[in-house]
Amino acid sequence: MTATAHELSYRLDQKRSINGAFPGPKSQALNERRAAVVAAGVSSGVPVYVEDADGGIVRDVDGNSFIDLGSGIAVTSVGASDPAVVAAVQDAAAHFTHTCFMVTPYEGYIAVAEQLNRLTPGDHEKRTVLFNSGAEAVENAVKVARLATGRDAVVAFDHAYHGRTNLTMALTAKAMPYKSGPSGGFGPFAPEVYRMPMSYPFREENPEITGAEAAKRAITMIEKQIGGDQVAAIIIEPIQGEGGFIVPAEGFLPALSAWAKEKGIVFIADEVQSGFCRTGEWFAVNHEGVVPDIITMAKGIAGGLPLSAITGRADLLDAVHPGGLGGTYGGNPVACAAALAAIGTMEQHDLNARARHIEEIALGRLNELAAEVSAIGDVRGRGAMLAIELVQAGSKEPNAELTKAVAAACLQEGVIILTCGTYGNVIRLLPPLVISDELLIDGLDVLAAAIKANA
Template sequence: MAVTEVAQSRRIVTEIPGPKSRELQERRVAAVAKGVGSVLPVYVTRAGGGIVEDVDGNALIDFGSGIAVTNVGNADPRVVERSAEQLGRFTHTCFMVNPYEAYVDVCEALNRITPGDHEKRSILLNSGAEAVENAVKIARSATGRQAVVVFDHAYHGRTNLTMGLTAKNMPYKQGFGPFAGEIHRMPMAYAYRWPTGPENCGPEAAAMVIDQITKQIGADNVAAVVIEPIQGEGGFIEPAPGFLPAVVEFCRANGIVFVADEVQTGFARTGHMFACEHEGIVPDLITTAKGIAGGLPLAAVTGRADLMDAVHGGGLGGTYGGNPTACAAALASLEAIESDDLVGRAREIGDLMLGRLRKLAAEHPVIGDVRGRGAMIAIELVKDDKTPDTESLGKVLSYCHSQGLVLLSAGTYGNVIRMLPPLVIGDDLLNEGLDILADAFARL
């Protein structure tokens, strides 16, 4: 059987983690810095579709996608073939030394598929954090301003600047400061926790943000507003309706660059190619990574040509940015997304999951909120007064992991279960995974 032909069925033959995974974990502890964590220490031998197989012969249902990376699956044949073909030709020249066509092809594709019909430019990088950091550099260079506005519950990366942009201290920021300056944090339109109710959240939060920017910073000093159209690590928080359009309008009126961080939400994940399309938002700059290249490391900043071209020659780049093999994988991944209508598939996944999870919430008061779009779904666990319930989350995740379901946690308060299945997963595996989740809540 070829490596891409992974049987699409759950199989449990040992406890999880099994003996071979535990042996590897002992080696890991002796060799790998303990600051690198793992959600579930089962060691993978191969994966495909909606299944991850481990060294003990277990086959787990994948509701994580490597944190929204393997949207087209772990081993899409088109991605494998084009990557292997490129590897056979050359692995690296550095685009800044000797350029190559695949880099240009990916930039042309991004300029075509990202929101807006204006003239665009792109640059290719290695990681989401690097993309966000370069977006801030571009905005500052183009505007001549320094201040950057970000939001509560935000996550933007692990570099010094992007740690400063990130809201959550543990585990991302603790002990790593001091951070870059001229970063200003604003309230987020978090409908579930808005004091006057979700129906008031969008307009009230937007008015509060605009007022604080005007009074505390001065709009003329703001280079960029950076926001995730759906917050990822913060708990899959969808900005309340009307919030993003109001913020964008304020940015346009004041010459502020609006940056959509679509690192986790991009490439069909939410039922649109990009999440900002849900409210018709056209960002000035958009950052992408994760789902762009079928699992190979690649990231990008795409945006208005006048902004992207404002940076002096040599001011943008990096040794590995736009690696040729990653570019080949990205072109194959984009082909798969478009030809297989994975945007439509994400919507189908969302309809199935949200329907079942809302029924589950009606049965279990510990589920305070069910939210998300497409194949980016979360449930927030709370006690009677909306106090975050981290204890129940731990029990649910532990049971699901023991039954062979890969689930992730998230949220500023550590009480959100997030679900990011590959867009190529079958309905049978989706339903089986949700059955396991339902069993976990029944056992609470």
């Protein structure tokens, strides 16, 4: 049964409220303390400090309440303080906070692996390993693919984002700020990473190109530049995140997956941002029936606690020798308890259906807005992973300045939105899946007014 606003209960009042100028005095004081001790390389998009959060509301230390349309970048899908997650964390922490699964194991790790093996696509035999972050999951998926195949080359795609560690920076397409900066870069990067063209329907030179044709374009380049028999893995976000919430044309993913299978290439679906009900399915690959060899997960997996995972074919993961996978904190017992509770909440309230309901509400409004505002070049996404690409009116020229102005205007009115995109011109909407209809509609109204006022 789909969870409605009436079936979900909230601890905080689900209304936006701005009490005065912000950042308020308490946030300003915290910002001064921060400047003295926190590295400048860590930036924050919103200049206020959180005191409490629940449902679709984030409340700052000065008492302002903001509509949360970002979910901490798709993390707090079940809410920032889901009662089931809170209770599970409290109970787990009261018993033990750490032992290291590689030293003295515990049931929670096994239980999470059982759930992921059950929920991920495919009915083949699977194995799971738990880690801490999305980047760590990606690194290990590539490790497994290389060892299991005996090959070196890894194929990633234009507009991809896979993380900030050395290998994941190599996989990531966007240079600034992830790979380079004003005074230099973070390289040298890991070798044997090759980039191929993505299916990006809005920006294709040939707007009639199909997903299958776009896949053939990439496959032809792989064969020409690398050779299919040299490729260990293809890694792709089924819906690209930081690159701009790019949904490839239908048929692109199935064609790539089928070719990879034919060539003995490990097909890795990076579902760090798109997984766990975010798109209206447990995983975004489900929309086209794609079954990855390995799937990487994080963000929405544990209700806000740091946890990530790779789940894949048993023969691939079991090919790694004992001790070749793991980590001191991987599969922390408190995070495992949170993940089990979060998955329980997703199933209890059918948050897949809830995500599809959010899509129905939001896409209808956004498409109406696009018909009125010529600066909206494209509206796209699935479930509660939606985006607006802003352009110079009457063209496809990216409009990053407008995007920044809209985000700032929304914040002034008490709505937190995130931006993304290779060109910095995409507004992405990632509301908690437990947000009420009323709060979502209010947030969309503010967003629409901000776009109209600044376009």
